[in-house]
Amino acid sequence: MTASSRPSFLYPPGSPLMHPALALTKARMYGFWVPGEIQALQASIDATLNQGSGGGMTFVVVSPFVLMTFTDIARAYSLWPDDRAKGWGREVDIVAWVMVAGFVKGQLRPSFYAYPLHIWVDDCMALIVGREVFGYPKYLCNYTMPKPSEPPLAFTMAVKGFQPFTPDTELSVHPLLEVTALPGLSSGRQVGDVQTWRGDLLEGLQQVPGFWAADRSWRKSFDQWFMQFPAMPQIFLKQFPDATGQQAVYQAIVSADAQVQSIHGLWLLDHGYQLNLHEFASFPLNTTLGWALGEQKAWFGFRIDFDFQVEPGVELVNNTNGTEAR
Numbered sequence: 001m002t003a004s005s006r007p008s009f010l011y012p013p014g015s016p017l018m019h020p021a022l023a024l025t026k027a028r029m030y031g032f033w034v035p036g037e038i039q040a041l042q043a044s045i046d047a048t049l050n051q052g053s054g055g056g057m058t059f060v061v062v063s064p065f066v067l068m069t070f071t072d073i074a075r076a077y078s079l080w081p082d083d084r085a086k087g088w089g090r091e092v093d094i095v096a097w098v099m100v101a102g103f104v105k106g107q108l109r110p111s112f113y114a115y116p117l118h119i120w121v122d123d124c125m126a127l128i129v130g131r132e133v134f135g136y137p138k139y140l141c142n143y144t145m146p147k148p149s150e151p152p153l154a155f156t157m158a159v160k161g162f163q164p165f166t167p168d169t170e171l172s173v174h175p176l177l178e179v180t181a182l183p184g185l186s187s188g189r190q191v192g193d194v195q196t197w198r199g200d201l202l203e204g205l206q207q208v209p210g211f212w213a214a215d216r217s218w219r220k221s222f223d224q225w226f227m228q229f230p231a232m233p234q235i236f237l238k239q240f241p242d243a244t245g246q247q248a249v250y251q252a253i254v255s256a257d258a259q260v261q262s263i264h265g266l267w268l269l270d271h272g273y274q275l276n277l278h279e280f281a282s283f284p285l286n287t288t289l290g291w292a293l294g295e296q297k298a299w300f301g302f303r304i305d306f307d308f309q310v311e312p313g314v315e316l317v318n319n320t321n322g323t324e325a326r
Contacts (some may be wrong), residue, residue: 016125016128016129017128017129017132017133018077018078018080018083018129018133019078019080019082019083019133020078020079020080020133020134020256020310020311020312020313021078021079021080021309021310021311021312022076022077022078022079022129022309022310023075023076023077023078023079023261023307023309024073024075024076024307024308024309024310025073025074025075025076025261025307026073026074026075026264026305026307027071027072027073027074027305027306027307027308028071028072028074028148028303028304028305029069029070029071029072029230029303029304029305029306030069030070030071030145030152030155030269030301030302030303031067031068031069031070031301031302031303031304032067032068032069032179032273032275032298032299032300032301033065033066033067033068033205033298033299033300034065034066034067034068034275034289034291034296034297034298034299035064035065035066035210035296035297035299036064036065036066036289036290036291037064037289037290038061038063038064038213038290039290040287040288040289040290041061041064041066041098041117041288041289041290042060042061044098044117044288044289045059045060045061045098045100045115045117048117048237049100049102049115049235049237049253052237052239052251052252052253052317052319053253053316053317053319054251054317054319055105056104056105056253056316056317056319057102057103057104057105057253057316057317058102058103059100059101059102059103059113059115059235060100060101060102060103060110060214061098061099061100061213061214062099062100062101062112062212062213062214062218062222063099063205063211063212063213063214064210064211064213064290065099065205065208065211065299066096066097066098066117066289066291067095067096067097067099067114068094068095068096068097068179068275068298069093069094069095069097070092070093070094070143070145070155070179071092071093071094071095072090072092072145073090073091073092073093074090075088075089075090076088076089076090076091076126077089079309089123089125089126090123091121091122091123091125091126092121092122092123092143092145093119093120093121093126094119094120094121094141094143094157095116095118095119095120096116096117096118096119096285096289097114097115097116097117098114098115098117098289099112099113099114099115099222100112100113100114100115100235101113101214101218101222102235102316104316109218109221110218110221111233112221112222112225112232112233113232113233113234113235113255114232114233114234114235114258115234115235115236116136116137116234116236117137117288117289118137118283118285118288118289119136119137119138119139120138120139120140120141120143120157120159121138121139121140121141122140122141122142122143124140126138127139127140133313134234134236134238134254134256134310134313135236135237135238135239135252135254135313136236137237139159139160140159140160141157141158141159141176142157142158142159142173143155143156143157143158144156148305151181151185151186151187152181152187152188152269152301152303153180153181153185154178154179154180154181155178155179155180156175156177156178157175157176157177157178158173158174158175158176159173159174159176159280159282159283160172160173160174161174161280161281161282161283162281162282163279163280163281163282164281165281174278174280175278176277176278176280176283176285177275177276177277177278177285178275178276179273179274179275179276179298180273180274180276181270181272181273182272182273182274184272185269185270185272185273186270187267187269188267188268188269188270188301188302188303189267189268189270190265190266190267191266191267191268192266193266194263194266195227197266197268197302197304198226198227198228198229199227200268201226201229201268201300201302202223202226202227204299204300205299205300206223208299230258230260230304230306230308231257231258231259231260231308232257232258233255233256233257233258234255234256234257234258234310235253235254235255235316236253236254236255236256236313237251237252237253237254238250238251238252238253238254238313239251239252248319248320249320250320251318251319251320252315252316252317252318252319252320253315253316253317253319254313254314254315254316255313255314255316256310256311256312256313256314257310257311258308258309258310258311259308259309259310259311260306260307260308261306261307261308261309262306262307263304263305263306264305264306264307265303265304265305266302266303266304266305267302267303267304268300268301268302269301269302269303270301271299271300271301273297273298273299273301274295274296274297274298275291275295275296275297275298276294276295276296277291277292277293277294277296278293279293
């Protein structure tokens with residue numbers, strides 16, 4: 001079945017499901033680069049993007065460094081006229097981004113994508129729209145993060161799940177991770193120019209041994225791509241199970257561009273942050289990301305205050321009916 005022959009999606013009266021494009025304004029994002037293990041990350045990509053593409057595309061992890069972001073979005077709404085008339089909401093998104101290179105069959109040079117391997121939000125509406133429209137693997141969470149005027153000293157997240165896995169374990173909330181500043185850190189250095197900010201981030205990452213883990217000939221293209229950060233194409237495995245939970249009634253690789261509309265402030269944070277990871281059977285980030293349980297260094301922290309949009313997604317591969325990537 002081609003996209004043009006599919007039935008229209010049925011929106012009941014007053015449906016909370018929003019059409020893209022989505023506008024996200026007065027967003028305040030903090031980010032930290034946390035090294036994992038390339039083998040663990042590639043295994044996660046193989047089990048999601050590569051398996052979900054059915055051979056139509058191939059994805060390779062380019063760095064063991066995972067970008068952990070905490071983003072407070074003051075106003076989120078759809079740009080679709082009927083949806084825009086309904087109103088707006090606010091949300092917090094906490095994401096573990098993996099940088100990947102993607103190849104269509106026969107393509108010699110990759111396209112680069114930011115893949116949200118794990119993502120948590122504080123709002124059910126944000127969860128519904130993100131999962132159903134794009135394929136974000138969103139879960140609800142409890143969190144703490146600094147207010148705009150506070151120094152960025154501590155970020156915490158707790159999630160409902162099973163810990164440990166046993167027949168008698170009740171589903172409940174457990175801490176998953178914290179990012180904290182070492183004593184004496186300041187609020188960081190404000191940067192007035194976005195290209196300088198991007199360049200300083202990239203230069204720092206380039207100097208870390210082991211940051212780059214892919215084909216060396218791709219590095220120049222990746223660096224050029226990074227100089228648009230955080231305006232990056234995102235990649236998703238979007239799928240829905242049948243009523244048995246065994247088969248996918250829809251499974252596809254989808255990409256959607258995140259486009260920066262305006263920037264209100266830029267900071268580079270002091271070195272000296274640590275991420276503390278808890279053991280959590282439902283969210284085994286030590287397995288999926290290769291992070292260590294306990295404390296590990298979080299590199300090259302930053303803050304950006306900006307407005308951005310997530311554009312309508314593009315179906316790159318439909319593995320449901322074997323449609324090739326385009």
